[in-house]
Amino acid sequence: MRFPMKIVERLLEGVFKMSSSITSIVILLIIIFLFKEGFGLFRSPVVENGYGLYINSKNPIADINPTQIKQIFDGEIDNWKTIGGNEESIYLFRFDEIFSIYTDEELGENYQFLPQKLNNIIAENSNIIAFFPKKYMQEISSNTKEIATKNIEITDFVLGKEWLPTTTPSPLFGIVPLVLGTLLVSFLAILIALPLGLGVAIYLSEIASNRVRGIIRPAIELLAGIPSVVYGFFGLVIIVPIVQKVGNISAGETAFTGSLILAIMALPTIISISEDAIRNTPLALRESSYALGATQWQTIYKIVIPYASSGISAAIILGIGRAIGETMAVLMVTGNGAVIPHSIFESVRTIPATIAAELGEAPIGGTHYQALFLLGCVLFLFTLILSIVSELISKKQTSKTA
Amino acid sequence: MMIEAKNINFYYGNFHALKGINIAIPANTVTALIGPSGCGKSTFLRLFNRMNDTIQNTKLTGECLVNGQNIYDKTVQVDDLRKNVGMVFQKPNPFPKSIFENVAYGLKVNGISDKKYIAERVEQSLIAAALWNEVKDKLHQSAFALSGGQQQRLCIARALAISPSILLMDEPASALDPISTSKIEELIHELKEKYTIVIVTHNMQQAARVSNKTGFFMYGELIEYSDTKKMFLNPENIQTQNYITGRFG
Amino acid sequence: MIRSKNIQQKIAFHIFRLLSFGILGILVWILGFIIYNGIQVISWEFITSYPKEGMTEGGIFPAIIGTIYLVIGSMIFAVPLGIMSAIYISEYASNQKWVRFIRIMTNNLASIPSIVFGLFGMALFVHTFGFGDSILAGSLTLGILIIPIVIRTTEEALKAVPESYRLGSFALGATKLQTIKNVVFPIAFPNIMTGLILSVGRVSGETAPILFTVAAYFLPKLPQSIFDQAMALPYHLYVIATSGTDIEASKPIAYGTAFVLISIVLTINLLAGWIRRYFEKQNSI
Ligand SMILES: Nc1ncnc2c1ncn2[C@@H]1O[C@H](COP(=O)(O)OP(=O)(O)OP(=O)(O)O)[C@@H](O)[C@H]1O
Ligand SMILES: [Mg+2]
Numbered sequence: 001m002r003f004p005m006k007i008v009e010r011l012l013e014g015v016f017k018m019s020s021s022i023t024s025i026v027i028l029l030i031i032i033f034l035f036k037e038g039f040g041l042f043r044s045p046v047v048e049n050g051y052g053l054y055i056n057s058k059n060p061i062a063d064i065n066p067t068q069i070k071q072i073f074d075g076e077i078d079n080w081k082t083i084g085g086n087e088e089s090i091y092l093f094r095f096d097e098i099f100s101i102y103t104d105e106e107l108g109e110n111y112q113f114l115p116q117k118l119n120n121i122i123a124e125n126s127n128i129i130a131f132f133p134k135k136y137m138q139e140i141s142s143n144t145k146e147i148a149t150k151n152i153e154i155t156d157f158v159l160g161k162e163w164l165p166t167t168t169p170s171p172l173f174g175i176v177p178l179v180l181g182t183l184l185v186s187f188l189a190i191l192i193a194l195p196l197g198l199g200v201a202i203y204l205s206e207i208a209s210n211r212v213r214g215i216i217r218p219a220i221e222l223l224a225g226i227p228s229v230v231y232g233f234f235g236l237v238i239i240v241p242i243v244q245k246v247g248n249i250s251a252g253e254t255a256f257t258g259s260l261i262l263a264i265m266a267l268p269t270i271i272s273i274s275e276d277a278i279r280n281t282p283l284a285l286r287e288s289s290y291a292l293g294a295t296q297w298q299t300i301y302k303i304v305i306p307y308a309s310s311g312i313s314a315a316i317i318l319g320i321g322r323a324i325g326e327t328m329a330v331l332m333v334t335g336n337g338a339v340i341p342h343s344i345f346e347s348v349r350t351i352p353a354t355i356a357a358e359l360g361e362a363p364i365g366g367t368h369y370q371a372l373f374l375l376g377c378v379l380f381l382f383t384l385i386l387s388i389v390s391e392l393i394s395k396k397q398t399s400k401t402a
Numbered sequence: 403m404m405i406e407a408k409n410i411n412f413y414y415g416n417f418h419a420l421k422g423i424n425i426a427i428p429a430n431t432v433t434a435l436i437g438p439s440g441c442g443k444s445t446f447l448r449l450f451n452r453m454n455d456t457i458q459n460t461k462l463t464g465e466c467l468v469n470g471q472n473i474y475d476k477t478v479q480v481d482d483l484r485k486n487v488g489m490v491f492q493k494p495n496p497f498p499k500s501i502f503e504n505v506a507y508g509l510k511v512n513g514i515s516d517k518k519y520i521a522e523r524v525e526q527s528l529i530a531a532a533l534w535n536e537v538k539d540k541l542h543q544s545a546f547a548l549s550g551g552q553q554q555r556l557c558i559a560r561a562l563a564i565s566p567s568i569l570l571m572d573e574p575a576s577a578l579d580p581i582s583t584s585k586i587e588e589l590i591h592e593l594k595e596k597y598t599i600v601i602v603t604h605n606m607q608q609a610a611r612v613s614n615k616t617g618f619f620m621y622g623e624l625i626e627y628s629d630t631k632k633m634f635l636n637p638e639n640i641q642t643q644n645y646i647t648g649r650f651g
Numbered sequence: 652m653i654r655s656k657n658i659q660q661k662i663a664f665h666i667f668r669l670l671s672f673g674i675l676g677i678l679v680w681i682l683g684f685i686i687y688n689g690i691q692v693i694s695w696e697f698i699t700s701y702p703k704e705g706m707t708e709g710g711i712f713p714a715i716i717g718t719i720y721l722v723i724g725s726m727i728f729a730v731p732l733g734i735m736s737a738i739y740i741s742e743y744a745s746n747q748k749w750v751r752f753i754r755i756m757t758n759n760l761a762s763i764p765s766i767v768f769g770l771f772g773m774a775l776f777v778h779t780f781g782f783g784d785s786i787l788a789g790s791l792t793l794g795i796l797i798i799p800i801v802i803r804t805t806e807e808a809l810k811a812v813p814e815s816y817r818l819g820s821f822a823l824g825a826t827k828l829q830t831i832k833n834v835v836f837p838i839a840f841p842n843i844m845t846g847l848i849l850s851v852g853r854v855s856g857e858t859a860p861i862l863f864t865v866a867a868y869f870l871p872k873l874p875q876s877i878f879d880q881a882m883a884l885p886y887h888l889y890v891i892a893t894s895g896t897d898i899e900a901s902k903p904i905a906y907g908t909a910f911v912l913i914s915i916v917l918t919i920n921l922l923a924g925w926i927r928r929y930f931e932k933q934n935s936i
Contacts, residue, residue, distance in 0.1 A: 005826070008828070009826055009827065009828045012828060013739075013743055013827075015735060016735045016736070016738050016739035016743060017739050017743065017744075019731075019732045019735035019736045019739065020735070020736040020739040020740055020744070020753055021753070022732050022733075022736055022798060023736070023753065023756040023757045023759075023760045023798060023799060023802070024752070024753065024756045026760060026795050026798070027756055027759060027760055027763075029771070029775060030763070030767065030768075030771045033771055033774040033775050033779070034767070034770060034771060034774070036774075037770075037774050196670055196673075196674070199666060199667040199670040199671070200667065200670050200671045200674055202667050203664075203667035203668055203670065203671040204671065207664055207667060207668070208668075208671070212671075215675070216671050216672075216674065216675055218924065219674065219675050219678045220674065220678075221920065221924075222678060222682075222917065222920055223674070223677070223678050223681075225849075225852055225856075225916050225917070225919075225920045226681065226856075226913065226916065227855075227856025227857070227858070227885055227912060227916060228856070228858065228859075229856070229858045229885040229886075229888050229889050229912075230681075230685065230856070230885075230888070230909055230912060230913060231681075232889070232892070233888055233889075233892050233905065233909055234681050234684060234685070236892055236893070237684075237892075237902075238680075238684060264677060267674065282495065284491055284493060284495040285495055285497060285498075286456075287453060287456070287489075287491065288489075288491060288495055288497070288557070288560075289497070289507070289511070290453065290456060290484065291451055291453065291484055291488065291489040291561070292484065292485075292488075292507060292508035292511060292512075292560065292561070292564060293480075293481035293482075293484040293485045293508060293511060293512050293564065294481075294507075294508075294511035295481065295511070295656050295657060295659075295660045296660060297656075297659060297660035297663045297664065298511045298656060298659075298660070302507070302511065303497055303498075306498060306499070307498050318762075321762055324764070325763070325764020325765070325766065325767070326764070327764065327765060327766040327858070327859040328858045328859055328885075328889060332889070332892065332893055352764055352766040352859070355766050355769075355770065356766055356769075356859060356862055359769075359770070359773070359862070359863055360862070360863065364778065372770070373770055373774070376766070376767050376770040376771075379764055379766070379767055380763060380764075380767050383762050383763055383764055383767075384759060384762070384763075386762070387758060387759055387762035388759075391755070391758065479654075481654075481656075511656070513654070513655070513656065
């Protein structure tokens with residue numbers, strides 16, 4: 001009778017133990033899948049998949065990078081000399097132009113003459129740069145050479161100043177504008193939320209009567225419970241027009257607008273953690289301060305706040321982490337211009353907003369898709385680091401109290 | 403009289419913590435308050451720098467006089483009173499600041515900003531607290547780097563810096579080792595010249611060693627108050643006798 | 652005598668009071684804006700009918716149903732795992748290093764942005780497991796998102812049960828499992844419930860994790876199986892507020908959707924608070 005009971009106990013303990021590793025397994029899986037998909041980007045060619053860039057073999061240029069490709073195809077660079085070649089204007093040739101030069105007959109019924117014609121065009125023009133599908137360029141004549149055959153490099157991603165994931169021939173996946181946008185919006189949000197949150201935390205823990213506290217605390221809890229998409233909606237309908245009118249700008253969807261909304265969203269975290277930190281200041285320290293003739297306010301800012309500073313820093317870091325990862329609200333109110341921001345009254349695009357806005361349209365497994373997963377990795381690392389730092393800080397606080 | 407209590411009653415909510423206390427403490431003496439735990443010694447001590455004001459839901463009747471002035475009078479500013487009545491707590495509790503800043507704190511919060519004067523006062527106070535020689539080379543290090551006994555002397559220096567005339571000490575040596583304790587006792591002996599000291603202690607020998615007068619509290623009442631010598635050799639009250647000889651508490 | 656330090660204190664405290672009531676004001680503003688505009692749209696029909704005319708008219712029935720499915724799905728997945736995990740940590744685990752490790756992992760998981768869960772869910776459930784955009788994939792993704800909340804609240808609830816109850820039960824010869832089942836769990840139950848209810852609130856409001864795992868722009872009929880896509884309230888609000896066929900015309904629908912969403916979340920919050928207080932009172936008697 002007792003024997004099977006024991007087995008059940010053992011068995012369940014095993015099950016419990018196994019489930020306790022669920023969070024570790026999930027984190028491991030997240031790392032594996034995010035990085036697996038993301039790092040595929042560095043195994044993809046610079047030029048759009050299935051296409052190649054070809055020049056005349058007399059052209060001394062050996063290779064060009066993605067940014068140069070983009071500038072050439074935008075007409076910003078129109079001379080080979082600019083990128084270290086001969087003094088010769090660049091002759092841009094896109095694949096579809098072939099059909100205005102040769103008739104369908106000349107190209108053959110199944111385009112069987114097309115590869116040869118393409119090679120001819122390249123051979124005849126020493127200053128050409130041609131963007132052709134790879135399948136027509138299987139045999140390259142000695143007059144032709146392919147350039148930009150390298151894979152996308154980490155530096156293109158990490159140091160790239162432009163995020164143009166859908167331009168041809170070579171999309172640009174520079175995360176600098178996105179990182180700057182994310183940091184700008186998040187830090188500004190904390191800058192707004194910190195004094196507010198600290199003030200409220202002081203009020204609640206030091207000044208407010210129990211009755212007032214009983215009203216404001218639940219209100220803050222409610223604020224924390226409102227879904228971010230509702231904040232986004234509120235921001236879009238109410239805050240955006242206000243910013244537009246007050247700032248006298250053409251569009252109210254700016255970094256500043258995003259920061260305002262994020263600040264409101266970060267307040268509950270900052271308030272509750274700071275309040276805990278303030279409350280944990282030993283009574284003896286306060287009383288010693290009062291005993292020396294200090295007022296309550298002097299005691300707060302000279303003794304309590306410094307004492308609680310590590311707890312408050314933990315709150316700040318946690319708040320920044322939340323802000324950096326916040327998606328929907330920011331997506332809805334910042335305008336999402338993927339350029340390096342010059343002022344807080346310009347539109348910006350954050351990393352999470354980029355993922356949310358673009359993943360739906362990115363072809364699965366393509367470079368754009370991979371780049372978005374890589375953004376996910378960056379975001380994951382950001383928040384992981386911040387969470388670890390905040391944990392270390394609050395541990396310092398606990399050891400100080402002990 | 404430096405300190406006087408006239409028919410004091412004190413309540414924490416409904417709890418009657420001090421019952422009809424009358425006492426008069428002369429200047430430049432050390433008065434020890436003794437009695438079993440929970441009898442109201444700390445409560446009584448804290449009345450004289452109005453520390454109980456910070457506790458909610460309390461009630462006080464009777465008069466507390468310092469230098470003949472009722473300190474609960476509306477015209478009295480609490481911070482003026484506290485500048486005049488310093489306090490040292492049971493556990494050493496330096497602020498999380500440097501040694502220098504700890505001592506300078508009381509001056510700064512009271513609006514003094516003259517750097518030279520502050521530096522002078524810090525030095526004088528540390529000398530008076532018999533700590534100067536030990537810390538003069540590390541004034542700008544954290545106060546937490548000091549030993550427990552040094553920290554407590556720092557807290558005394560901190561209290562002396564704002565030049566009080568009265569020092570209230572609530573079991574100032576109970577958290578310290580014997581050597582640190584005797585240093586504090588020596589210090590009290592010296593400070594008596596300039597300050598009026600009221601000290602709460604659980605240590606009967608300590609009370610006998612350092613004080614001129616002793617008050618014995620029980621259940622919120624002041625049972626006996628007289629010269630320390632008389633109290634320990636020939637107490638009037640049987641309860642006092644029992645307590646002192648260890649038959650009670 | 653009036654002192655500058657007292658004036659300073661007065662000013663500072665006034666500012667703090669103002670800030671605190673300002674926050675109250677912000678809450679009232681947001682709720683007021685949504686309730687005021689939403690209440691004019693809301694009706695029985697709005698709740699029970701399908702969207703019409705490119706979502707500029709009609710109701711939000713499929714979005715409500717979709718959100719309910721997602722809540723149920725994610726809870727089925729997260730609650731048993733989370734509770735068992737917490738029971739192990741607080742009742743069984745003797746290896747403190749392992750406990751610390753789990754706790755760090757749980758905290759880290761909680762700090763990961765929800766959009767990253769969306770990416771992960773898409774890569775693992777939608778593509779690798781081949782569930783496609785489906786209620787299953789979405790529920791699993793959301794479930795992972797709330798596991799840390801379930802673990803943490805359950806752990807706290809268990810920890811709040813005094814050790815003496817356990818010892819008393821052991822003294823009567825009960826086994827560990829019996830003690831947990833008959834003594835610890837019943838006492839901790841209200842607090843665990845509160846945590847679960849709060850995670851329901853979280854699930855019903857999340858948008859980013861469902862963007863690429865389940866959410867559909869518009870579906871003419873309700874999902875028939877766990878492998879179907881579903882509409883959901885938060886995603887619906889996002890879509891009609893930012894990229895509907897006619898944003899101005901669908902604004903009332905957006906207000907209505909926001910109203911329903913907020914009502915659910917508020918109800919859940921109030922319910923959680925009420926349950927906590929109710930049981931606190933009962934326990935204190
Ligand atoms: N803040 C407070 N609120 C309610 N009751 C209190 C408070 N502080 C003290 N008391 C009560 O008042 C009585 C006297 O306390 P007090 O601290 O003055 O005693 P004490 O003589 O200093 O004791 P000890 O020797 O243990 O320090 C005690 O019964 C205590 O429980
Ligand atoms: Mg005491």
